[in-house]
Amino acid sequence: MEKTFLMVKPDGVQRNLIGEIVTRFEKKGFSLAGAKLMQISDELAQNHYGEHKERPFFGELVDFITSGPVFAMVWEGENVIATARNMMGKTNPADAASGTIRGDYAVQVGQNIIHGSDSPESAEREIALFFNEEELVSYEKTISKWI
Ligand code: DAT
Numbered sequence: 725m726e727k728t729f730l731m732v733k734p735d736g737v738q739r740n741l742i743g744e745i746v747t748r749f750e751k752k753g754f755s756l757a758g759a760k761l762m763q764i765s766d767e768l769a770q771n772h773y774g775e776h777k778e779r780p781f782f783g784e785l786v787d788f789i790t791s792g793p794v795f796a797m798v799w800e801g802e803n804v805i806a807t808a809r810n811m812m813g814k815t816n817p818a819d820a821a822s823g824t825i826r827g828d829y830a831v832q833v834g835q836n837i838i839h840g841s842d843s844p845e846s847a848e849r850e851i852a853l854f855f856n857e858e859e860l861v862s863y864e865k866t867i868s869k870w871i
């Protein structure tokens with residue numbers, strides 16, 4: 725089954741949105757495969773956001789993602805990578821539709837509440853970066869045939 729890496733960013737943790745965000749993915753019908761509250765190191769932040777190294781906002785991005793605890797998660801389900809991106813909304817909350825997480829809870833691009841992998845390749849890379857194999861659980865829910 726497809727897996728993705730999702731993370732409530734420091735602004736989402738500070739604004740008490742962990743539960744709300746977990747609830748949205750649970751109610752959708754996806755399964756949580758792993759989760760932890762953690763403080764990201766500078767090194768992990770630079771690695772995670774490596775693709776943006778040359779962008780003018782890279783320094784701010786690394787400072788922001790290390791500014792407080794994050795809630796890192798792995799979610800599993802059919803087409804979960806693309807569907808989670810849709811549920812998050814556009815990168816800039818000003819462009820994100822109402823009903824999406826960023827559309828409902830965020831205002832600025834630099835504080836947009838949630839991260840989600842954007843492709844199968846980035847999902848694999850980011851899951852491996854944040855989680856060990858033994859931190860992930862694979863299980864069957866009896867309700868899965870109704871989803
Ligand atoms: P996404 O998080 O939707 O995958 P991205 O990978 O393009 O977006 O950028 C990573 C993060 O960098 C994004 O969530 C917020 C920040 N960011 C993107 N564009 C920015 C900009 N123009 N100014 C400031 N921060 C930006």
Ligand code: MG
Nearest residue numbers: 839840841842
């Ligand atoms: Mg991205």
